Amino acid sequence: MPAVNLSLTPRPAAVAAPEEGALVDRFGRVHRDLRISLTDRCSLRCTYCMPEQGNEWLARNGILTADEIERVATIAAAAGITTFRLTGGEPLLRTDLIDIVARLARIAGPAGPVEIAMTTNGIRLGEKLPALIDAGLSRLNISIDTLDRERFHALTRRDRLDDVRAGIAAAAASGLRPLKLNAVAMRGVNDDELVDLVEFALAHDAQMRFIEQMPLDAGHTWDRNTMVTREEILAALATRWDIEPVPARGGAPAERFVLDGGPATVGVIASVTAPFCGDCDRLRLTADGQLRNCLFSLDEYDLLPVLRSGQGDDAVEAILRSCVHGKLPGHAIDDPSFLQPARGMNAIGG
Template identity: 60%
Template structure:
């Protein structure tokens, strides 16, 4: 078997992550399965169905998540230390060829936003998706139901753009909360309007929120977002806490020469208010394609800035969670437990080997990775009359083609055409 240099490098990354058995399959049948999937689904969009003969190398018929009745031939290899996918009870689940299983669904409800964060979109905004191309509330619910009831998804996070500006958000959350088994439900938001919506979202079944806040300075906030809404974000944080959407988490992106001097102050603010802060390395997902690794503040630099707090490593494995967490001695969380701070080193400390996410864009495209350049069209299947089994199988096929890693460090890396606002965080 001949492998390209990029495929060999990917295999080595998987070996580093401890997945030696699956690394040897990198570059084999289906390594670029996502491309084939896109072609197959394009045909499906025309006919409203998928010819299973076209999906060579993809998972077999959909069974209830966890069923072991169907074991594709390609899943029989493995080792005692790293059991094959079938032994991990992944039939009927969103498994990829490396044994990773997606159980965390990120649903973008809109590509629109009421802020213009400089690392996300230009001040003048973007060309928004036409309304008719966006999934309807009923279509969102159907896809979430298929993911939960047929594909083993256990957590659903609604994102954007800005999800709070989606008129049907409360109803979408309520419908998801009625599913059985009931998934964990959360929202990632900029916090504007959250003080008003938090009680209704809680009553609908929402459990947690992540609020983006990159600065404590109203003036700097306005420069970063091109909007004078800093007070509204702080009100949203307070409203979420008052509604019991705890732990309220704050997402912060530090940028060199912009707000990197605020790391200690932001952590102290979070500790004083009982919020849980997560620092996130800036990723190449801006609409302007102006990301520069040299302006990114790394996880190591963030931890250095927080050294005065005497952070202690959290001994509990983070599992599939993206954040590495540390205890903050002398501080308590809102629930009385030890206070924590997290750092998500997506670029310098990638967690691709443990990724458990699948993403659905506002126009119904499945993305198997935040940085994927391929998408699989479920909206066409929905509107073409496809049944749940066909849609579930298409989703499985899309996830099976997931690459080993995001490839940001690869010389051939290309930034996704969609910006973060259109993908969903």
């Protein structure tokens, strides 16, 4: 009988002591991951992220250039950042994406060369993937919330499911591993497809990851009482597989669970009901040059004036360290005083 064992809490991974000068906040968290949003624009209009019409896009002259992204990334790598994840909006819409990947892939920090990852909806991925791999891309996360065409159209307001599936097929045929597929679990939308989505991922040699819906929609309509929780996700999967948690999660956002003894796993990102703030090692850089120390932060640290006023790298690093120092112990979504960020997910970066 399939079952889920939740009695084993994943143990923190053993991590090496931080290098001298590393980005360590007031709570001892060492920051090694910088998520770089390349654009707020997207080829889809997912209901949990942005409205279909009336979006106010960032001004073109306010978007970080490839030179500016490279400069910030070089400074961050010297301070111990080891992974850059390119996000959006949809990063594949950035016309100089290949050049940006190549520039970042040449950067090395105290621990050696950095790793370049990307989160994408997969549309047009097939045609760009060979050049991205040649430029130095090493990992991919692809979003797919449903396998049903009508649902996909209703959810994203675009009839592009075939394009997404083609992108996933191209990624599966490539050598990029691990390959991860992301789905936001939504009640009454795709909560009856969770097993099917895992089966789809396994057929593409990928790990399925389910994400609790978070308060990051542009319309601010999120309701905790209607979201699909971690426990509900795992209970649904336990109707098909025996599930055991993988220990040593470390700073990864997803808890991983072994299916039927392995080697296949599934991930659950439970930012709302089981937050992992105590081990968070991530910072975010928005497309318009704002540093954020938390996805749900109400504060931003503006790099753009420093980058465009001729100030030296020390000034950029000072803002980076100030951002890390200002990080709170957690996002407090469950606190009655919680306020949703003014920006939607597409403007913050995934």
